[in-house]
Amino acid sequence: MASIVVAEDDSDIASLLSTVLSNAGHAVRTAHSGQDALDMIAEAGPDLVIVDHHMPGLSGLDVAGRLRGAEATAGIPVIMLSAAAPAAARGLCDVTISKPVRPRHVLEAADALLAARLDGVPAAGTNHLVDVDRLLAVSDYLTRPAHAEALDAFAERLAELTGAPMAAITLMLNDSVVVAGSHGMPRWVREAGGVPAEWSPDTVVVAEDVPVLIGDSAVDGEYATSPLFSVSGVRSYASVPLNSTEGHVVGTLCVLDEKPGTCTEDTVQILHSQRAQALVLLARAG
Structure with a gap:
């Protein structure tokens, strides 16, 4: 049995997580x-912390930062729940999980982190990027007859819906982001047909099967020096995974802007709503 603190301001979600984790034999305390959450952690010294990102007062990112900054709590595993986890969360949290929450996913992640802590080794996250079956699924999309005009038109519509001037549908190989359709993207990206994987946050989106939201790359810092951001002047970015019918993360829907603050959690929700149509277009032959 492990001691777990769940910090979640939505009482229904907090109750659901508490029930699932308690039924699995863990002792759970909830903070709103x-x-x-910080007061409870200081008092209880839990084995694991689960935090929602958006909470009254201190955010989940603030909580994770304070835990990592204190010697007594730096080693506690942290899971973040968010509709779009900020890029900085990956440097502070062991696992990020997308909302809507799937209780089984949370339980599996919790058990893996707790087992790793008991064994004294870092928990290995799931990296979908190099999965062979995923790469075969991407290859299948790439070998279909081209229909770039329809994909470009879809990207233009995506830009209109989100209010961002740049949008793209991508397919993700293990070492590169292939732009299947785009609107407003820099000419050098269009001419190259994509960018190296290490230049783009899409690598994280596909590798971890989570949305990524960057409100201002100059503040976030992680991608500020990447050519996609520094050369093109991109400041705001949002991306969600495209999951095939077989469950493979084959690519992303993403939007970008040179202005900070354009991309928000509302942007992420709009991108989520367009994923099914994007996959239909990608799968269409000719």
Whole structure:
């Protein structure tokens, strides 16, 4: 049995997680704000912390940062729940999980982190990027007859819906992001047909099967020096995974802007709503 603190301001989600984790034999305490969570953690010294990102007062990112910054709590595994985890969360949290929450996913992640902590080794996350079956699925899309005009038109519509001037449908190989359709993207990206994997946050989206939201790359810092951001002047970015019918993460829908603050969690939700149509277009032959 492990001691777990769940910080979640939505009482229904907090109750659901508490029930699932308790039924699995864990002792669970719930907090409804970031500060309450920190007080509870200081008192209980839990084996694991699960935090929602958006909470009253201190955010989940704030909580994770304070835990990592204190010697007594730096080693506690942290899971973040968010509709679009900020890029900085990956440097502070062991696992990020997308909302809507799938209780089984949370339980599996919790058990893996707890087992790893007991064994004294870092928990290995699932990296979908190099999965052979995933790469075969991507290859299948890439070998279909081209229909770039339809994909470009879809990207233009995506830009209109989100209010971002740049949008793209991508397919992700293990070492490169292939732009299947785009609107407003820099000419050098269009001419190259994509960018190296290490230049783009899409690598994280596909590798971890989570959305990524960057409100301002100059503040976030992680991708500020990447050519996609530094050369093109991109400041705001949002991307969601495209999951094939077989469950493979084959690519992304993403939007970008040179202005900070354009991309928000509302942007991420719009991208989520367009995923099914994007996959239909990618799968269409000729």
